[in-house]
Amino acid sequence: MREPLIEKLSQIVGGEHVVINESRLDEISWDALSEGRLHPEKKPATVLPLCVVLPGSAGEVREIVLLANEEKVPIIPYGGGSGLMGGALSIRPGIVVDLRRMDRILEVDGAARSVRVETGSVLESVEKRLNENGFILGHDPWTLPVATVGGAISTNSMGYRGGLYGSMGEQVLGLDAVLPNGEILHTRPVGKHSAGIDLNALLIGGEGCFGIITEATVRIFPKPExxxxxxxxxxxxxxxxxxxxxxxxxxxxxxxxxxxxxxxxxxxxxxxxxxxxxxxxxxxxxxxxxxxxxxxxxxxxxxxxxxxxxxxxxxxxxRRFMQNRRQRRERGRDGVYRDWIHVALPGSKVLPFRTAAMEIVERHGVHLQESGLWLQPELFSMRLGAEDGGNRDAQLALEEAVYELLRLVQKMGGSMEYTHGVGVKLAPLMAEEHGYGLEVMRRIKRALDPNNIMNPGKMGI
Ligand SMILES: Cc1cc2nc3c(=O)[nH]c(=O)nc-3n(C[C@H](O)[C@H](O)[C@H](O)COP(=O)(O)OP(=O)(O)OC[C@H]3O[C@@H](n4cnc5c(N)ncnc54)[C@H](O)[C@@H]3O)c2cc1C
Missing domain, CATH: 3.30.70.3450 (Alpha-Beta Plaits)
Known part of the structure; x- marks a missing residue:
């Protein structure tokens, strides 16, 4: 099945934009989730993708999606591969659609305070171009030099200056996406509308499960004085x-x-x-x-x-991550497993949660290395560590502690994650997070993706 598929993909994007080199496939089968951060009893098996394709236009993306439907082959959209939850992990043999050839900055509209880009554009290149025009992107995560606009929208990512400019999702005015059934969704790039539900929300934080975003118009801001x-x-x-x-x-x-x-x-x-x-x-x-x-x-x-x-x-x-992707994948480095939680809680619940969390962490024999806040008093983080005793106990203890902490957040009215998405790591907790809301997501997914080709197995849908 693989050879004829590769032949057809080559006809769409050109043979030079189809990658089958095993070492490259291995590298792209993972994102920035390390094995040590997966619950040992709940982690999915990973596989090599069938191939990587690098489309050069939205039209080519659409043809790839139509072909994947015909052949019933999964697609894994891929941006910078810096996602921390395994959203871009290959867990079924499929076609990785690497968007990074689609990196054109199409229009900087100063009067509209917006930029229109292809979504494979790396954030830093958008930022540099905007700086030349007296603007900034606003979204400024640690991974500015590697993450793409499409990946940042799909994880609804937050950056260092998010207290003022909001999340990447909040900056989106309009977008174009190829839906899993091959149809094109275009939303109007305006700051506000009252003409039906907000369809941008289908793709913001959607982790590639509801379509491939090919173009986005994003709010920009004047360079700070x-x-x-x-x-x-x-x-x-x-x-x-x-x-x-x-x-x-x-x-x-x-x-x-x-x-x-x-x-x-x-x-x-x-x-x-x-x-x-x-x-x-x-x-x-x-x-x-x-x-x-x-x-x-x-x-x-x-x-x-x-x-x-x-x-x-x-x-x-x-920049260190970019130089050393493979090492990042390995389980517990330096004999210590590390994990963290980034949760959203009502401001009145942060300190009570922290106190209760310390008891949970201690009971599991895990070390609390840091408590922190980012951007708002409601956005709370904890970094945890467990020392490897030469078996899997440390990793299990750490992940059991993480699950218990996240369940407590949910019980206290909070959300288990505010910036990195769900991917495969948090998928087992999505039913507790959303209740019937998860069924709503699943029904939308089934309606738009009857063959379940678009990043299947992610986000618990
Ligand atoms: C060292 C380090 C620091 C980090 N710091 C931050 C931080 O400060 N703030 C933060 O929020 N995150 C941070 N992250 C996580 C990561 O950088 C973000 O999640 C980022 O937004 C992912 O972008 P990406 O282009 O690398 O996406 P990828 O990892 O390639 O993909 C992420 C998800 O989006 C999907 N996807 C990608 N492109 C598209 C598209 N065009 N259409 C539809 N779906 C698509 C993928 O299938 C996947 O599910 C950090 C990660 C690392 C390794």
Whole structure:
């Protein structure tokens, strides 16, 4: 079956854009989810894809989708492959559709404050082009140099400045997508409409299960006149959390809130990187109001160089990831399994959750390495570690702890994940997350994808 399929795909995209080299197939069969972060009893088997195709246009994407329907072969949409949940993992032999040849920036419309791009465009290249025109993208994740616009929309990703500009999904005005049945969805690129339900939402956070996004029109922002970044040390997580709550209660809008109590780095205390950006007068006014709130709440200003270093090095980890993808896949490195949770909770529940979480973590024999907040007081993270005793117990203990923590988040009215998506990692928890909502997603999926070809086995649908 493989040879005739490859022949037909070559006719669509050209033979030079069909990859069958085994080492390349192996590399692209994974994204940035490491084996050590999968629950050992719930992890799916992975396989080599049949091939990778690199289409050059939406028309070619459509032909690939029609062919996949005819042949009943799965498709796995692939952007930068930096997803952390296994959304782009190959778990059934299929066609990986690598969008990165579709990387044209089609139009920067300054008056409309929008950019129209092909979705294989890497975020950093969009950012550079916008900077030349006096704008910024706004979306600025760690993985700016590797993630694509399509991947960022499909995971509804958040970035460092998301406090001001929102998530990638919130920036989407309109998009074009090839649906699993080969039909084209085009939504109008406007900031607001009241003409039926929002069909962008079918693709935002859809992890390639509801179609392949080929083009997107995204809100952009004027280059900030000023950025004011500070680093502040607090005696405890609770003390810093209270100050952050007060900043928001005062109606201020920090672009950057990066707060954590990493014990190795902060020795019992917690550090907040706080940033405002935009119009000079507004930034100065917001900073004048926010810093005294922090200082009255026990915050101590750290040297400005520390804040600048934090900002300068924010994408370094992504460049390291690009150089060493295979190593990342391996289970527990340095004899330590690591995992983390990034959850959304009502602000009133964050501290009670943290207290309850510590008991859970201890009971499972897992170490809590850091608690943190990103962007808003509601977006809470924990980084956990478990030492490998030479068998799978550590990994099992770690993942059991993660599952219990996420179930507690759901019980407390929160959501189990706010930035990385579901993929295969969190798929087993989707029924508890959504209740009948999961059935709604499954019915939409069945209606649009009767042959179940579009990224099957992901997101629990
Ligand atoms: C070191 C590191 C740091 C990270 N930092 C952040 C961070 O700061 N914030 C954050 O939110 N995430 C972060 N991530 C996760 C990751 O970068 C994001 O999830 C990113 O948005 C994924 O984009 P991608 O292009 O790499 O997508 P991929 O990994 O290629 O794909 C992600 C999902 O989208 C689907 N997909 C891809 N392109 C399309 C398309 N055109 N149409 C439909 N479906 C598509 C795939 O099938 C998959 O399900 C980080 C990851 C790493 C490794």
């Amino acid at each position: 000023k950025r004011a970044l500070s680093a502040l040390a607090f005696e405890s997580f609770e003390q810093g959390y209270a100050a952050i709550q007060k900043i928001f209660a005062r109606g201020l809008t920090p672009a950057v809130v990066d707060f954590g109590d990493d014990d190795e780095k902060h020795h019992g205390g917690a550090v907040l990187y706080l940033g405002f950006e935009g119009n000079k007068e507004i930034v100065e006014a917001e900073e004048r109001l926010a810093l005294p709130i922090c200082e009255q709440g026990g915050g101590r200003r750290l040297p400005q160089e520390q804040a600048e270093e934090f900002w300068r090095t924010r994408h370094v980890i992504a």
